[in-house]
Amino acid sequence: MEFDSDANEVIFVGLVIEFDEGISMILVGDLGQLPLVNDRPAYDSNRRAKLLWEEFKTMITLDKVFRQDGENIQQQRFHQLLTNLRDANPKIDDWKLLMMRTPITLDVARNNYFDNVVHFFSTNENVHNHNKRMLYSLNHPVAHSLAIRARSVNTIEDCSNDELDLELLINKNSRVMLTSNLWIQVGLVNGVLGYIQKIVYKPGSAPPEPLTYVLVEFDSYSGMPFEDHHPNIIPITPIQRGGTLQLPLRLAWALTIHKSQGLTLSKATIDIGSRERIGLTFVIVSHVKSLEGLRIMPPFTYDHYEKMKNGKQLSKRKAEENRLKFLEDNLM
Structure with missing residues (x-):
């Protein structure tokens, strides 16, 4: 099978x-x-x-x-590395191979290949800090979207689910991830990535009033075009979940390694953090198609890598x- x-x-x-x-x-x-x-x-x-x-x-x-399809020598070596990672069986040769994928060991052209890719961290704090830094580096006005009750635009409701955030900061060219399955048949699924192209309010309204919709250019979308000359740009409106109304989007220059589960990545930059949990490194490395699509930043020691075999x-x-x-x- x-x-x-x-x-x-x-x-x-x-x-x-x-x-x-x-x-x-x-x-x-x-x-x-x-x-x-x-x-x-x-x-x-x-x-x-x-x-x-x-x-x-x-x-x-x-x-x-x-x-990780392909039967060439490099892919076979990558397959073996993944098997050892999954089995919490650290090998010094595997660690050396991973350390060949750090900014120090990659040349300028290969480092540039990873510009604007998703950066994965082990903690929410690191994800928040990286996303915030990237958001303000765009030098565009930032829209602040607060989650609200569907029946009252004046009451903020606590959002405890994974689809809707309590607060969302976005601006033009923000890298975002869709957090809900809106239209599976055309690729609008939880986890698809895109860029904000336009933020729209009702005529005559302005911040801090609720957004009407945002135009997002998704990496993969196969439905009818909203704009003929930009077939991947479509409007995303607030959705209701459990009485809460919010845009089903999340900043996605950075994500937690937990959020990588289910994604298939052509390339990614990863930071496995200061504490090796069983499965943590395996999960993020195994979601990249090939070793060439992986950059590790910062490097980590073999002692750190070896700790995976001590997981409780x-x-x-x-x-x-x-x-x-x-x-x-x-x-x-």
């Missing part, structure tokens, strides 16, 4: 459970990916999630690589993977 996996070893697992009514539930995922922030994997939970998880008795491994959850994850492998080997 084939699936979009992240390395060349056993990565994605499919678990199947069939209910009495003949309805099946299929879970597809990778235990090597990061769990939700401040959460634990289902197999290590004390809640009902673990009981449901243990009801799954059918396991199928999906191991064909699509994201590593032994639990490997024990669960062994259990799932046993299920697959004994599949009738």
